[in-house]
Amino acid sequence: xxxxxxxxxxxxxxxxxxxxxxxxxxxxxxxxxxxxxxxxxxxxxxxxxxxxxxxxxxxxxxxxxxxxxxxxxxxxxxxxxxxxxxxxxxxxxxxxxxxxxxxxxxxxxxxxxxxxxxxxxxxxxxxxxxxxxxxxxxxxxxxxxxxxxxxxxxxxxxxxxxxxxxxxxxxxxxxxxxxxxxxxxxxxxxxxxxxxxxxxxxxxxxxxxxxxxxxxxxxxxxxxxxxxxxxxxxxxxxxxxxxxxxxxxxxxxxxxxxxxxxxxxxxxxxxxxxxxxxxxxxxxxxxxxxxxxxxxxxxxxxxxxxxxxxxxxxxxxxxxxxxxxxxxxxxxxxxxxxxxxxxxxxxxxxxxxxxxxxxxxxxxxxxxxxxxxxxxxxxxxxxx
Amino acid sequence: xxxxxxxxxxxxxxxxxxxxxxxxxxxxxxxxxxxxxxxxxxxxxxxxxxxxxxxxxxxxxxxxxxxxxxxxxxxxxxxxxxxxxxxxxxxxxxxxxxxxxxxxxxxxxxxxxxxxxxxxxxxxxxxxxxxxxxxxxxxxxxxxxxxxxxxxxxxxxxxxxxxxxxxxxxxxxxxxxxxxxxxxxxxxxxxxxxxxxxxxxxxxxxxxxxxxxxxxxxxxxxxxxxxxxxxxxxxxxxxxxxxxxxxxxxxxxxxxxxxxxxxxxxxxxxxxxxxxxxxxxxxxxxxxxxxxxxxxxxxxxxxxxxxxxxxxxxxxxxxxxxxxxxxxxxxxxxxxxxxxxxxxxxxxxxxxxxxxxxxxxxxxxxxxxxxxxxxxxxxxxxxx
Numbered sequence: 001x002x003x004x005x006x007x008x009x010x011x012x013x014x015x016x017x018x019x020x021x022x023x024x025x026x027x028x029x030x031x032x033x034x035x036x037x038x039x040x041x042x043x044x045x046x047x048x049x050x051x052x053x054x055x056x057x058x059x060x061x062x063x064x065x066x067x068x069x070x071x072x073x074x075x076x077x078x079x080x081x082x083x084x085x086x087x088x089x090x091x092x093x094x095x096x097x098x099x100x101x102x103x104x105x106x107x108x109x110x111x112x113x114x115x116x117x118x119x120x121x122x123x124x125x126x127x128x129x130x131x132x133x134x135x136x137x138x139x140x141x142x143x144x145x146x147x148x149x150x151x152x153x154x155x156x157x158x159x160x161x162x163x164x165x166x167x168x169x170x171x172x173x174x175x176x177x178x179x180x181x182x183x184x185x186x187x188x189x190x191x192x193x194x195x196x197x198x199x200x201x202x203x204x205x206x207x208x209x210x211x212x213x214x215x216x217x218x219x220x221x222x223x224x225x226x227x228x229x230x231x232x233x234x235x236x237x238x239x240x241x242x243x244x245x246x247x248x249x250x251x252x253x254x255x256x257x258x259x260x261x262x263x264x265x266x267x268x269x270x271x272x273x274x275x276x277x278x279x280x281x282x283x284x285x286x287x288x289x290x291x292x293x294x295x296x297x298x299x300x301x302x303x304x305x306x307x308x309x310x311x312x313x314x315x316x317x318x319x320x321x322x323x324x325x326x327x328x329x330x331x332x333x334x335x336x337x338x339x340x341x342x343x344x345x346x347x348x349x350x351x352x353x354x355x356x357x358x359x360x361x362x363x364x365x366x367x368x369x370x371x372x373x374x375x376x377x378x379x380x381x382x383x384x
Numbered sequence: 385x386x387x388x389x390x391x392x393x394x395x396x397x398x399x400x401x402x403x404x405x406x407x408x409x410x411x412x413x414x415x416x417x418x419x420x421x422x423x424x425x426x427x428x429x430x431x432x433x434x435x436x437x438x439x440x441x442x443x444x445x446x447x448x449x450x451x452x453x454x455x456x457x458x459x460x461x462x463x464x465x466x467x468x469x470x471x472x473x474x475x476x477x478x479x480x481x482x483x484x485x486x487x488x489x490x491x492x493x494x495x496x497x498x499x500x501x502x503x504x505x506x507x508x509x510x511x512x513x514x515x516x517x518x519x520x521x522x523x524x525x526x527x528x529x530x531x532x533x534x535x536x537x538x539x540x541x542x543x544x545x546x547x548x549x550x551x552x553x554x555x556x557x558x559x560x561x562x563x564x565x566x567x568x569x570x571x572x573x574x575x576x577x578x579x580x581x582x583x584x585x586x587x588x589x590x591x592x593x594x595x596x597x598x599x600x601x602x603x604x605x606x607x608x609x610x611x612x613x614x615x616x617x618x619x620x621x622x623x624x625x626x627x628x629x630x631x632x633x634x635x636x637x638x639x640x641x642x643x644x645x646x647x648x649x650x651x652x653x654x655x656x657x658x659x660x661x662x663x664x665x666x667x668x669x670x671x672x673x674x675x676x677x678x679x680x681x682x683x684x685x686x687x688x689x690x691x692x693x694x695x696x697x698x699x700x701x702x703x704x705x706x707x708x709x710x711x712x713x714x715x716x717x718x719x720x721x722x723x724x725x726x727x728x729x730x731x732x733x734x735x736x737x738x739x740x741x742x743x744x745x746x747x748x749x750x751x752x753x754x755x756x757x758x759x760x761x762x763x764x765x766x767x768x
Contacts, residue, residue: 074607121510125509223458224465331483
């Protein structure tokens with residue numbers, strides 16, 4: 001398994017390798033076409049990042065040969081400046097266009113009778129309706145994305161380094177009174193500087209940074225975005241969060257920390273969270289069913305009396321996004337394999353006390369797992 | 385038509401009025417349920433903003449009575465802190481969940497047999513498959529959103545004021561050498577400060593700012609994001625862009641400007657762009673077909689010899705997003721009505737010379753239109 005950090009864009013062979021694996025699986029499923037609309041899947045196969053709006057980008061992959069990329073005319077130079085690998089561009093003039101010139105007309109034309117057409121679970125109804133032929137729900141690209149190539153592992157290793165450095169800086173500058181605005185600006189500046197030093201032409205459309213913290217009165221509610229004037233305070237638990245897609249590859253690192261002192265009520269939850277965290281690092285290796293990891297974590301929390309304090313699964317996948325399938329979740333029956341990447345983030349939440357969650361991004365190796373993000377995590381080290 | 389700027393969140397009556405209009409149209413279309421998944425539509429009906437990921441938020445609107453909002457358990461406090469209006473929350477524990485506990489199980493349960501179910505054009509296949517009963521493609525909420533309420537007009541007036549101030553500042557500080565990073569940071573800081581002064585608990589999830597410029601060598605390619613180190617230069621045309629959703633309401637203002645001198649090759653395109661702009665302001669009034677506006681603009685450009693320099697329609701809708709239906713486009717056969725909001729942005733593009741486009745956001749009034757963003761636009765004023 002290649003373990004050198006990489007920050008250059010993929011070579012055409014990386015992209016054509018992905019296409020070959022997609023077409024091989026299409027053959028296995030008896031598909032004549034695969035229609036990909038989900039922007040992260042399109043990015044994976046083209047290196048071109050887009051956002052969903054009323055001018056869609058749709059990738060039409062035939063059973064063999066070059067994909068056809070349906071794009072707005074306006075975006076041709078943009079597509080040409082970023083896309084890697086062989087593609088036929090099929091442009092439409094605008095949306096809405098006069099009759100016959102709309103994206104759905106072009107798409108229907110390109111697919112012809114269609115035969116058996118693979119479509120993603122998230123495919124829009126308006127795209128489905130433009131496809132003649134039999135529409136088969138399947139998520140081949142999502143499935144391929146689960147196991148990283150050596151190139152991707154190098155990218156994620158570098159992403160993990162940058163995220164870890166940003167978290168180290170957040171902790172080094174943590175002090176009562178420090179505001180959310182200051183923390184976000186400092187972390188994002190550091191991440192951007194590292195990315196641009198690596199590669200001056202990073203793609204801002206493939207970059208998405210979340211650099212925040214929650215002080216104790218909010219950290220029990222991990223998706224709280226209610227108070228833009230949050231400030232660090234004496235005590236804790238604070239939860240610091242770096243979740244970042246950096247020029248196309250993601251990493252996440254989170255730390256629970258205290259300023260000055262650890263409230264008594266926080267000691268046992270912290271210790272139990274650490275036990276759950278170590279359990280995940282211990283359990284994750286090829287061959288283990290994902291649901292088993294989450295079930296074991298939840299059993300540990302329940303045994304400690306924290307069954308009512310669970311809000312989420314033990315971890316999620318990571319790759320060209322910072323949050324994707326598969327999942328270390330009781331409902332995910334898939335099997336862990338070398339080359340997968342996950343967050344490890346078992347957490348417990350106590351209104352009136354706060355939230356307890358570290359997160360690190362790991363790579364599943366042949367024999368276990370390896371941290372792509374890293375940094376101190378003990379209660380002693382996290383009392384600043 | 386109410387014309388006082390507003391910056392407070394909607395009152396429950398504003399939201400229930402929208403729900404009533406939706407249910408009235410559902411009755412007219414013979415629908416038992418309406419399933420809304422598109423985040424901007426959900427926001428319009430609930431004041432709750434979300435991003436699409438693997439834990440979906442789905443709003444189920446019955447023929448009468450309170451909507452049911454299918455949400456992840458993790459997000460209940462977040463939903464409760466932002467939602468306005470009567471809602472029944474139906475939570476699911478996680479994704480994926482053990483069998484029977486997934487979002488699609490909850491959704492199917494709540495809809496029961498379903499009867500006739502209205503679904504959006506952008507509805508995902510995986511949601512469609514969870515709906516028993518007859519699925520009817522219809523976009524009632526998108527249609528309702530086209531005509532603004534007095535509350536919304538007040539919000540958009542305020543959004544226009546903030547965007548105009550940010551553009552005035554971008555122009556006042558424009559100087560050769562000024563970088564994209566400086567421009568983006570300064571404009572976004574100004575916009576955030578204005579929003580937070582209005583309302584300290586603005587919703588960052590309902591806020592999305594694009595504050596950029598393109599110098600002459602990129603401005604011919606309006607969706608170019610290739611060079612993060614762009615800098616302003618002597619001459620031009622530069623195109624400055626403020627496109628912002630500010631705590632739930634959008635505005636756009638763009639200006640073509642020059643630093644120090646106007647190249648000779650830029651004079652005629654600028655003049656023709658201004659003629660097209662004035663033509664749109666003149667044409668937009670209730671009763672006019674949208675395609676007619678764009679066709680007249682394109683005819684004007686073609687008559688000037690610029691038929692090959694067109695890349696996009698004359699304008700797009702604006703509301704809870706900064707880019708939405710309907711469109712001043714040759715393919716849009718809808719009719720202009722009082723209370724609609726559009727950008728006015730006819731543009732022409734010349735590789736080797738640059739792009740020529742101003743944009744302003746307007747409100748269609750009973751007799752014509754009114755600018756929600758404003759600022760100087762003459763060649764003299766735009767030569768800085």
